[in-house]
Amino acid sequence: MNPYLDDELQALAGHVRRFATERVAPGFQERDRTRTLDRALAREMGTLGFIAPELPESFGGQGLPSLAAGVIHEEIARADLSLSYINLLASLNAQILSAHGEPAVVRPWLARMLAGEALVAIALTEPRGGSDAANLRLRVERAGGHYVINGEKTSISAADQADAVVVFGRTGTPESGAHGVTALLVPTDLPGLTRSRFDCHGQRAIGRGSLFFENVRVPADHRLGAENKGFVQVMQGFDFSRALIGLQVLAVARAALDETWSYVTQREAFGQPLAAFQGVSHPLAAFDTQLEAARLLCLQALWLKDRGLPHSAEAAMCKWWAPKLAYDTVHQCLLSHGHGGYDRGPMEQRLRDLLGFQIGDGTEQIMKTIIARSRAGRHAVPA
Ligand SMILES: Cc1cc2nc3c(=O)[nH]c(=O)nc-3n(C[C@H](O)[C@H](O)[C@H](O)COP(=O)(O)OP(=O)(O)OC[C@H]3O[C@@H](n4cnc5c(N)ncnc54)[C@H](O)[C@@H]3O)c2cc1C
Numbered sequence: 001m002n003p004y005l006d007d008e009l010q011a012l013a014g015h016v017r018r019f020a021t022e023r024v025a026p027g028f029q030e031r032d033r034t035r036t037l038d039r040a041l042a043r044e045m046g047t048l049g050f051i052a053p054e055l056p057e058s059f060g061g062q063g064l065p066s067l068a069a070g071v072i073h074e075e076i077a078r079a080d081l082s083l084s085y086i087n088l089l090a091s092l093n094a095q096i097l098s099a100h101g102e103p104a105v106v107r108p109w110l111a112r113m114l115a116g117e118a119l120v121a122i123a124l125t126e127p128r129g130g131s132d133a134a135n136l137r138l139r140v141e142r143a144g145g146h147y148v149i150n151g152e153k154t155s156i157s158a159a160d161q162a163d164a165v166v167v168f169g170r171t172g173t174p175e176s177g178a179h180g181v182t183a184l185l186v187p188t189d190l191p192g193l194t195r196s197r198f199d200c201h202g203q204r205a206i207g208r209g210s211l212f213f214e215n216v217r218v219p220a221d222h223r224l225g226a227e228n229k230g231f232v233q234v235m236q237g238f239d240f241s242r243a244l245i246g247l248q249v250l251a252v253a254r255a256a257l258d259e260t261w262s263y264v265t266q267r268e269a270f271g272q273p274l275a276a277f278q279g280v281s282h283p284l285a286a287f288d289t290q291l292e293a294a295r296l297l298c299l300q301a302l303w304l305k306d307r308g309l310p311h312s313a314e315a316a317m318c319k320w321w322a323p324k325l326a327y328d329t330v331h332q333c334l335l336s337h338g339h340g341g342y343d344r345g346p347m348e349q350r351l352r353d354l355l356g357f358q359i360g361d362g363t364e365q366i367m368k369t370i371i372a373r374s375r376a377g378r379h380a381v382p383a
Pocket of ligand 1: 121123124129130131132154155156158203208356359361362364365
């Protein structure tokens with residue numbers, strides 16, 4: 001029983017888990033080794049309605065609650081966190097495109113995203129830094145019916161695999177801060193746009209990389225939101241992705257912990273199952289308690305979103321707590337497996353995959369600043 005998940009959502013979770021177990025889990029390690037995302041699996045998820053199901057029917061979605069996206073993210077991530085980026089990027093960007101895009105431009109992209117045929121990345125971070133996001137430098141200038149982009153974005157998930165990117169650039173003066181930023185939908189096949197890929201510690205199927213813009217001309221109707229208002233309007237979408245990330249990483253930790261309970265029940269030392277030693281079972285019991293609590297917090301954030309209620313602080317709580325808790329849990333699970341946990345395999349891969357989410361989409365310090373501002377006010381917590 002779960003107060004946030006009714007019978008329909010529980011049934012959806014079961015349906016997605018069967019798919020994830022049969023289709024996603026078997027290639028988990030292979031995709032990490034070969035660094036391939038497997039776009040065929042994305043199309044299968046699209047056919048089954050697992051991508052951005054919360055998008056309103058008027059935009060081609062199913063109009064399901066955000067909680068439905070939450071349970072799908074959990075089940076796909078449980079099988080492969082890196083692959084579940086397909087769901088995450090789609091939910092984040094579908095919300096941005098449908099709320100702020102020119103319908104004639106974004107509708108075909110939304111249709112392809114929901115079908116699993118198009119992958120859309122999001123590019124905010126620059127070589128100068130990511131935490132002070134409003135201080136971005138990528139230059140965007142209006143030239144007749146186009147915007148011309150020059151500069152670099154870096155550390156972008158799926159940079160070299162995306163078909164389009166939501167790009168934030170500066171249209172205002174260098175001092176204009178958050179009020180001089182414009183967001184654009186940029187197809188990645190435009191002339192002047194080149195890409196690189198990093199050799200990442202984890203999340204290797206999706207990967208990260210840089211985008212280099214040299215006089216890239218984007219039609220003006222590809223703007224998202226008003227000119228100079230991109231940061232203020234479009235950034236709202238991140239509350240959604242922060243709660244979803246919480247559920248994704250907790251699902252990975254839950255899978256690891258379930259396996260570990262089973263392992264410590266069977267493996268013996270000193271003539272007893274490992275679980276008999278409180279030094280083994282109590283740390284696992286403590287993590288189990290915290291996983292349950294953190295999951296409820298994430299579901300609550302989505303529940304608030306579904307009711308149109310404020311949830312920025314709750315989403316920030318999910319984003320700093322869940323990735324750290326999930327990492328610490330899997331670390332403990334790996335240790336409980338002894339040398340076998342350290343070998344190349346699911347445990348060490350989970351640990352590598354999880355670490356990135358303590359940084360990506362905003363660090364712990366930035367999330368705590370958001371929470372502190374919501375409690376004490378922006379004047380008391382300026383940065
Ligand atoms: C796996 C992964 C995926 C990512 N995907 C994307 C993506 O798809 N799109 C995208 O745009 N970016 C992406 N990023 C980049 C990410 O958003 C940034 O790395 C992040 O915002 C931090 O920026 P930074 O790395 O430049 O660190 P910095 O901003 O240089 O910060 C370095 C350290 O200083 C701390 N710090 C900075 N300012 C303060 C402050 N005021 N108070 C206290 N501490 C502070 C930070 O918390 C951090 O620990 C991804 C990163 C990772 C690791």
